[in-house]
Amino acid sequence: MNVYETKRAEKIARNQALLRDLGLNEKAHNKADRGSRPSAKKRKLETKVQATPSRVSARIAATPSRPVYNEDEHKKVGRVAAKSVARRAAPVKTETDTSAPTGSSRYSPEAIEEIKARWTSWTPSASVPTRSQDSRFHFDDFEDFTPNKSPEEILREGAFGGTFFRPLFSRTLGITVQDDWTDIPAAWISGLNTEKYLTSTEYDPAVNKYGVSCGQSIEEWEAAGWIRHDFDARGWFQWYYRFFLGRRCDDDERQISRWKKCVGQTGRWRRILLKKYVQMGIRTVADEGEEEGEEEAREVSPVVHQTCLHWAYEVRQDALDEFWANGT
Incomplete structure (x- = not known):
C-alpha cells in the first residue's frame, strides 16, 4: 500500500469513528430502513383498498332493480343478492x-x-x-x-x-x-x-x-x-x-306491439334464447311432448325459456334452423 492509500484509509477510519461518537451512523441506518417500508398511513389505505367486505347491508340488498333474466348472471351474485332477486320476483x-x-x-x-x-x-x-x-x-x-x-x-x-x-x-x-x-x-x-x-x-x-x-x-x-x-x-x-x-x-294494438318486442320475429327475448342455443351448439328442439328433448331444452337458459312461455312463445325447430342459418 502506497502513502496515498495509507492516508485515505486512516481518514476513512477517523470519519467512521466520529460518526459513531455522534450517533449519526445509527440514525442514517434507521432512516434507510424506514424508507424501504410504506408509511403507516399508506399501509392503512392499501389495506382498505385490498379488503373485501364480508357483509352486505339489508338496505342495499333490498334496493329495487330490474329483474335478472339471465341465469348466468344469477350464478355470479352471492346468496344475499340471490335472495334479493327472489324477493323482487315474488309477488x-x-x-x-x-x-x-x-x-x-x-x-x-x-x-x-x-x-x-x-x-x-x-x-x-x-x-x-x-x-x-x-x-x-x-x-x-x-x-x-x-x-x-x-x-x-x-x-x-x-x-x-x-x-x-x-x-x-x-x-x-x-x-x-x-x-x-x-x-x-x-x-x-x-x-x-x-x-x-x-x-x-x-x-x-x-x-x-x-x-x-x-x-x-x-x-x-x-x-x-x-x-x-x-x-x-x-x-x-x-x-x-x-x-x-x-x-x-x-288495448289490442299496444299489447300486440309489446309481444312483438319481446318474442316476435325480432323480439328481444326470442333472439336471446335462440343465441343461447347456438352458443351451446344445440341444433335440435324437441317437438311438443317429447320428454328427452324437453330435458335438453331445460339446459338452455331456463329463465329466458320461462319468460318466453309467459309471452306465449316456445322455440320451434324451424325457428332454430333459420337462426343457425341466418341469425334471424
Missing part, C-alpha cells in the same frame, strides 16, 4: 294487499264499478284463432300476431309461480281485485289445482315449467304504467286469454 303477499290504504284511487266509486263491470260484460266479436302445422296461432284481424302457446297451455305447463290470479291490491284503483278469473273457460283448467297454479298467495318457482323465478310482479307492472285498468287489471296474460276468446278492445 306481494295478500295480507299486504288487503291492508293497503283504501280511498287513494283517482277514480270515483261509480267509475270503479263501471270498470269492474267491463272486465266481465264483454262479448266475443272475433272468431277463435286457427293453428297451423308449425303450432302458431293465426287471428284473422291481426295477421302479424302469431303466438305458438295457447293460454290453456301456459297455465297447465306452469307459469307466474302460480300467483297470477291471487288477490291483488291495485294502487291505481284503490281496491283489491280478486276472483276475476272466472271468465276462463272451465275446460282450460279442468283437473288443475287452481290454488297451486292460479291463485296462490306465495310465488313458487317449482310451479313454473322451467322451475325458476323470473319477471316482475303485477304491482311493478302497474307502477311502470303497463296496466290499462279499463280493460285488464292484471296486464298482458289477462289481455291475451280474453283476446284469444274473441274479445277486442282499444
Whole structure:
C-alpha cells in the first residue's frame, strides 16, 4: 500500500469513528430502513383498498332493480343478492294487499264499478284463432300476431309461480281485485289445482315449467304504467286469454306491439334464447311432448325459456334452423 492509500484509509477510519461518537451512523441506518417500508398511513389505505367486505347491508340488498333474466348472471351474485332477486320476483303477499290504504284511487266509486263491470260484460266479436302445422296461432284481424302457446297451455305447463290470479291490491284503483278469473273457460283448467297454479298467495318457482323465478310482479307492472285498468287489471296474460276468446278492445294494438318486442320475429327475448342455443351448439328442439328433448331444452337458459312461455312463445325447430342459418 502506497502513502496515498495509507492516508485515505486512516481518514476513512477517523470519519467512521466520529460518526459513531455522534450517533449519526445509527440514525442514517434507521432512516434507510424506514424508507424501504410504506408509511403507516399508506399501509392503512392499501389495506382498505385490498379488503373485501364480508357483509352486505339489508338496505342495499333490498334496493329495487330490474329483474335478472339471465341465469348466468344469477350464478355470479352471492346468496344475499340471490335472495334479493327472489324477493323482487315474488309477488306481494295478500295480507299486504288487503291492508293497503283504501280511498287513494283517482277514480270515483261509480267509475270503479263501471270498470269492474267491463272486465266481465264483454262479448266475443272475433272468431277463435286457427293453428297451423308449425303450432302458431293465426287471428284473422291481426295477421302479424302469431303466438305458438295457447293460454290453456301456459297455465297447465306452469307459469307466474302460480300467483297470477291471487288477490291483488291495485294502487291505481284503490281496491283489491280478486276472483276475476272466472271468465276462463272451465275446460282450460279442468283437473288443475287452481290454488297451486292460479291463485296462490306465495310465488313458487317449482310451479313454473322451467322451475325458476323470473319477471316482475303485477304491482311493478302497474307502477311502470303497463296496466290499462279499463280493460285488464292484471296486464298482458289477462289481455291475451280474453283476446284469444274473441274479445277486442282499444288495448289490442299496444299489447300486440309489446309481444312483438319481446318474442316476435325480432323480439328481444326470442333472439336471446335462440343465441343461447347456438352458443351451446344445440341444433335440435324437441317437438311438443317429447320428454328427452324437453330435458335438453331445460339446459338452455331456463329463465329466458320461462319468460318466453309467459309471452306465449316456445322455440320451434324451424325457428332454430333459420337462426343457425341466418341469425334471424
